[in-house]
Amino acid sequence: DAGVTQSPTHLIKTRGQQVTLRCSPKSGHDTVSWYQQALGQGPQFIFQYYEEEERQRGNFPDRFSGHQFPNYSSELNVNALLLGDSALYLCASSTWAGLAVTNEQFFGPGTRLTVL
Amino acid sequence: TQLLEQSPQFLSIQEGENLTVYCNSSSVFSSLQWYRQEPGEGPVLLVTVVTGGEVKKLKRLTFQFGDARKDSSLHITAAQPGDTGLYLCAVYYLLQGGSEKLVFGKGTKLTVNP
Structure with a gap:
């Protein structure tokens, strides 16, 4: 049973560029959440997707956008990259239980983004 | 202001030692x-x-x-090198x-030295 997978593992970009990160959820899961983990910090919630729609969002600017596909996989897009966007980007999958309830989330290994 | 404060931030100990890490808040949580x-x-x-x-x-x-229900602790007995890692506490916050x-x-980074 495949767990959550993310690609690429590492990525280096320069300021102003755009980046797309990808996530495949654990088999049987239909909900994908994205987190940003800066060095020395805990993960911070970016947004969550279910049924191809953004269901909830954390305190991140509109430069951060996402998409979910019919097969439940998801992409995170970041435009106009800043140095401060350098971080580990984690994807977590779960089964949908409504907005006010969250089933256990399973995290992928993350994509390490470096912005120069 | 951090909703959850974890301490210590870093901890380096020898194999076999015991340790406790903490997660504190001024808010009450259901879990x-x-x-x-x-x-x-x-x-x-975990x-x-x-x-x-x-x-x-x-x-x-x-x-x-x-x-x-404002704080929590994690105690490890007879720590082993395999316990090395970042220990994070987390809560569900209502939006x-x-x-x-x-x-x-922010987590406690634990290193257990052999």
Whole structure:
């Protein structure tokens, strides 16, 4: 049973560029959440997707956008990259239980983004 | 202001020693989770505590939820090098509109030396 997978593992970009990160959820899961983990910090919630729609969002600017596909996989897009966007980007999958309830989330290994 | 304060930030000990790490807040929570994150990996859920005063054991790891449900501790007995990692506490925080998001502390980075 495949767990959550993310690609690429590492990525280096320069300021102003755009980046797309990808996530495949654990088999049987239909909900994908994205987190940003800066060095020395805990993960911070970016947004969550279910049924191809953004269901909830954390305190991140509109430069951060996402998409979910019919097969439940998801992409995170970041435009106009800043140095401060350098971080580990984690994807977590779960089964949908409504907005006010969250089933256990399973995290992928993350994509390490470096912005120069 | 951090919703969850974890201490210590860093801890380096020798194999066989005991240790306790803490997760504190001024807010009351219906539940609290502990995760371990190893280098190059995502966080893995260790336990969820729900009831004030609850104690849960996972092999050599003992988790306690404070009576007032504002804080929690993780105690490791006879630490081993395999316990090395970042220990994160997390809670579900209610957003406007009735949805919730998972909020993490900054974590305690534990190194167990052989």
